[in-house]
Amino acid sequence: MxxxxxxxxxxxxxxxxxxxxxxxxxxxxxxxxxxxxxxxxxxxALAGVGTLIRKAPQSVSQSMADRLQNSVVPSAPRKIVFGRTAAGADVRFFETWGSKKDRYAQVIALASHKVTIRDIYLEDDLTWTSGALVAHTDGINFLRAINEGSSANAQPLGSGAYWTSSSRFTGCAYLAIDWKLDSKAWPQGIPQRVITIVDGCPVYDPRLDSTAGGSGPHRASDQATWEFVHSGIEIGRNPALALLTYLIGYRLNGKLLWGMGIPLNRINLDNFRVYANVCEERVVTADGSTVQRYTADGIVSTADTHETVLSALTAAMGSCKLTDVGGTYGLVGGYxxxxxxxxxxxxxxxxxxxxxxxxxxxxxSGPARETYNIVRGRFADPAQLFQLVDWGVIETDNLPDGVPRTLSLDLGFVSRAETCQRIAKQFLMREAKTPGFFTAxxxxxxxxxxxxxxxxxxxxxxxxxxxxxxxxxxxxxxxxxxxxxxxxxxxxxxxxDREEKPLPAVVRPGGYDASAWLPVEGLRLSTAAYQGVG
Known part of the structure; x- marks a missing residue:
């Protein structure tokens, strides 16, 4: 021995x-x-190794910014949307057509999976909702919002010579728009900012799988059983279930499209059931109302590394970390x-x-340069059409050396400033109250x-x-x-303890309005006589 x-x-x-x-x-x-x-x-001889996979939140996915402006990049990666947020805006087809070349057809890819399209904004104007155009009808011939492409909803677009009835965009969510090239309807040109709010990817919930210790029709191997809403609960916004869905992976015709493709027997489903319940617990805010403890409303892409995606989803659950214990994935921390x-x-x-x-x-304790007493960062604010804005600041007591140090914590999958502040406090308090490591x-x-x-x-x-x-x-x-x-x-x-702070003030000067006018005021009529004239 x-x-x-x-x-x-x-x-x-x-x-x-x-x-x-x-x-x-x-x-x-x-x-x-x-x-x-x-x-x-x-x-x-090492028989088993366990470790924490995610050490700290990474930077947000580039997709968070790319989706706010139409992108005509042929190699743009496929988008993955979880929760309720703005989808992708990748232009996959466009054509100027018509006898007078006065029409413009456009296909905009939203996501590489099924979604439910809720609202469409052109620039800042709500233009489409509840299945119908509500604005800019003088500049749009028609707009088709496709939740999931298939042969059943494939239709020609534009001249029909290129985007035909065989153009299915199978499995993808997209918009098919036929614009009018009319200077009166579009004095600044066709909008380049088309923001589509969606309910994202349906998720697998092991609590609803009677074959995996739960009760219900969900099956990990059958994406048709996955849901975004179940019995009035938006399980598609649950970060634990979004993370589980990413670990399992999303398939099209049996082929892994995105995600990690982890076999179910290598995932601790009991652990994920616990965390799904934790995420759906209610917490009290400063005004006395309650909100869901943790939600996930964000977008990533197939160009992002697994580490980036895992980091974004676990960060939405506070100081939660993904673990790999003997080849089995689970979660720890966060509550x-x-x-x-x-x-x-x-x-x-x-x-x-x-x-x-x-x-x-x-x-x-760690080195002073890696110790912080201030945390600030950004989140995708629904009130600003999911632009990244500041969520505020969290501070603790001064550091021993008296030097203030700020940790930047961007939370791309969190859509409430209060939740961002609550999560940030967990990271800050962990460094302040529990910095010590013991190895033996x-x-x-x-x-x-x-x-x-x-x-x-x-x-x-x-x-x-x-x-x-x-x-x-x-x-x-x-x-x-x-x-x-x-x-x-x-x-x-x-x-x-209901400690959230108000958001920083948003200062946005008004844009130019060509139709605005100012009344003429303050003029006075007077006469004058000039001798020797005429």
Whole structure:
């Protein structure tokens, strides 16, 4: 057993050294584990590895900005829309036609999957809603809004020589528009800003799958059973279910179109059921009303990396992180579960190397340059037709060195400023209240925990009595020896008491209006006589 412990510590030392260098810790802070392998070399075969996949939110997808202006780029990637938001605006076909060349046909791709089209804006004017044109009828011959392309709704457009009845755009949502080229209807030309508000991709809900521990008709292998609304609940706006749908992937004619294509047996569906319920819980706002805890209303594309998409969706659930434990995907964090079950450890559970001073590394805080006391960022505001605007600012106490540092946190999938502020506070409070990392080699007792588990640690040398941690990473060998990194945890991270602040004022000067006029005022009629004239 001693030989095994020595081998584990040899593996642990480089890992702890990496942790120490990452946080710039001094020798006084980090107790390095050292040991020497004696006799024949002993190798450590890794039987299982668990880790947190998403470390911090990434920048928003370029699609968030691209959708606000029509794009004529042949290589534009396919768009993926979750929740209620503005869809893509990729022009896939255009043709000037008519005997007088006074008509202009255009096909605008919205998404690479089924949606429900709600409203269409030309520039800032609501033009189409509830299936009918409500404005600009003098400049549009017709507008067809197609939720999902198929042979049943394929029709020729323009002259019909190019976009024919065989042009189906199978599986994609799109607009087919026949414009009038009329200078009176369009004095500034055909609008280049067509914003389409949709209810995005239907999602799979394991709570509604009677074959996967739930109750209902949903089936992961049958996209026809997926829904956006079920029994009046907009499950398509649930970020946990959107993330699950992306992990499973979206298929067309049996081929994976987008997403990761993860087999269902590698996803912890019980875990996703819990998080789906957490997202739909109601929280109280400052005015006494309630809102859904977490929603996902955003757009990404097939050009975005999986990391970008996963980061955007998990960030919509606060400090939630996606985990991969032994090849099985699940979620951890994002809500206060600190009163839940915990596994207790003490110094007898730590495995140390021969003559090592202490079998652990404790880094109480990160480097100052990576510590923040201010968070600000942007979100896609529905009131501004989903342009990225500031959601406000969250601040905590001054840092020890007195230097204010700001973390930029753009939340492209969050459509309420209050929710952005609540999420931002989680990130800020985690850095302020629980910055410490503890790394050590544990004995077989650690088999009872996995990444995301809550644990307590009693360590007299640090003055700890049942100090609360959460498992951040775990490496296991075939002899039940575990290398684990723990992070401090506290219920203060999730505290929120109706603290939202109003949005920053939007200052938008009025645009030019050629039809506006000012009345002539203040004129006075007078006469004058000039002698010697005429």
């Amino acid at each position: 001693i030989a095994v412990a020595v081998a584990v510590i040899v593996y642990a030392a480089p890992l702890l050294g990496a942790v120490a260098s990452l946080y710039g810790a001094s020798a006084a802070v980090v107790t390095a584990i050292t040991s020497t392998v004696v006799g024949l070399g002993v190798s450590l 206060d579960d600190t009163l839940g079950p915990k596994q207790a450890f003490d110094e007898s559970d730590l495995v140390g190397g021969m003559n090592s001073p202490a079998p652990y590394s404790w880094v109480p 080699t544990f004995g077989p007792k650690a088999f009872a925990v996995q990444v995301g588990s809550l644990v307590t640690l009693s360590l007299p040398s640090q003055g700890w009595n049942n100090k609360l941690f959460r498992v951040q990473s775990q490496t296991e060998n075939d002899l039940m020896i575990f290398q684990m990194t723990l992070r401090e945890e506290s219920s203060e991270v999730y505290a929120w």
